[in-house]
Amino acid sequence: MGTDPLALADLLRVSNTPGFERWREQVRRTGGCSDPIHLSGTTVTRDRATGDVLYSYSTADEPGGRLRVACGNRRASRCPSCAWTYAGDTYHLIRAGITGDDRKNVPATVRDHPRVFATLTAPSFGPVHNRPDRGACRCGARHPENDPVLGTALDPESYDYAGAVLFNNHAGQLWQRFTNRLRRELAARAGLTQRELKDVLRVSYGKVAEFQKRGAIHFHAVIRLDGPNGPDTVPPSWATVQLLDDAIRAAAVHAYTTITVPAAGDQPLRRFQWGRQLDIRPVKAFGDGSDITEQAVAAYVAKYATKAAETTGSLDRRIGNREVLDL
Ligand SMILES: [Zn+2]
Numbered sequence: 608m609g610t611d612p613l614a615l616a617d618l619l620r621v622s623n624t625p626g627f628e629r630w631r632e633q634v635r636r637t638g639g640c641s642d643p644i645h646l647s648g649t650t651v652t653r654d655r656a657t658g659d660v661l662y663s664y665s666t667a668d669e670p671g672g673r674l675r676v677a678c679g680n681r682r683a684s685r686c687p688s689c690a691w692t693y694a695g696d697t698y699h700l701i702r703a704g705i706t707g708d709d710r711k712n713v714p715a716t717v718r719d720h721p722r723v724f725a726t727l728t729a730p731s732f733g734p735v736h737n738r739p740d741r742g743a744c745r746c747g748a749r750h751p752e753n754d755p756v757l758g759t760a761l762d763p764e765s766y767d768y769a770g771a772v773l774f775n776n777h778a779g780q781l782w783q784r785f786t787n788r789l790r791r792e793l794a795a796r797a798g799l800t801q802r803e804l805k806d807v808l809r810v811s812y813g814k815v816a817e818f819q820k821r822g823a824i825h826f827h828a829v830i831r832l833d834g835p836n837g838p839d840t841v842p843p844s845w846a847t848v849q850l851l852d853d854a855i856r857a858a859a860v861h862a863y864t865t866i867t868v869p870a871a872g873d874q875p876l877r878r879f880q881w882g883r884q885l886d887i888r889p890v891k892a893f894g895d896g897s898d899i900t901e902q903a904v905a906a907y908v909a910k911y912a913t914k915a916a917e918t919t920g921s922l923d924r925r926i927g928n929r930e931v932l933d934l
């Protein structure tokens with residue numbers, strides 16, 4: 608901290624305020640949240656039979672008459688501190704899911720279970736400005752990395768904006784259908800019925816949604832095959848990484864893995880499926896180049912868990928009034 612005289616005076620004033628210790632305790636407990644929620648009010652707990660007061664609390668006794676609670680926002684643009692806490696929690700949760708962690712009741716033997724890191728993308732809603740690995744954008748330009756035009760429609764007249772919004776809104780349901788279908792594909796490959804599959808295998812996954820530049824959601828997921836009772840149980844020997852890979856590819860493009868949004872107003876009926884880009888990589892404990900390592904997956908997933916629409920340079924909050932839009 609610099610020695611700005613105004614800040615220094617403020618610091619001295621605050622540190623000499625009665626209740627400073629309690630205030631500092633509150634700040635510490637919010638983990639340094641940048642936008643704490645200020646609560647005020649009272650709570651009284653009474654014995655139901657006698658009516659005696661067992662516990663009472665009032666924020667009137669707190670510094671400034673308020674209790675500060677961490678905002679808990681997961682987006683780094685809104686609260687770096689709370690988002691960081693969330694990213695750490697997510698990292699450990701995902702990491703436990705792929706390497707095992709006694710403290711989280713996931714045995715280390717899950718490392719031997721077939722598991723992949725899969726990315727399921729949104730379909731196209733019309734061509735957008737991009738930076739292809741080779742050559743120029745379809746508009747003829749070679750866009751610099753931070754060009755605000757990236758991800759925007761080449762032809763705004765024909766781009767299906769409503770479709771893009773509707774897809775994001777239904778992406779969770781599409782994921783549900785995908786996982787249902789995945790179980791069927793696994794069962795079919797083993798020559799089992801769905802019911803029989805449950806007795807020998809369970810599909811576990813952890814996923815995060817990421818906004819692409821064009822604003823469409825895509826999913827990153829760690830998908831793992833466990834025995835019938837989860838991570839503690841061994842999956843059947845036929846459940847290989849190759850079989851899982853095959854089943855995911857089949858499930859992703861199957862007709863069942865479709866969301867139908869009925870026509871409404873001037874909007875036509877739409878059917879959504881995943882985009883053609885599908886990336887599946889086996890997760891290995893140690894990287895040999897082609898595969899992705901456990902650490903990399905966990906860090907990647909945690910990173911995206913805290914990044915929201917802000918990564919696209921668009922708004923990450925509700926638009927309350929036009930001034931917010933800064934048009
Ligand atoms: Zn916060």
Ligand SMILES: [Zn+2]
Pocket residue numbers: 735736737744745746747748750
């Ligand atoms: Zn372009």
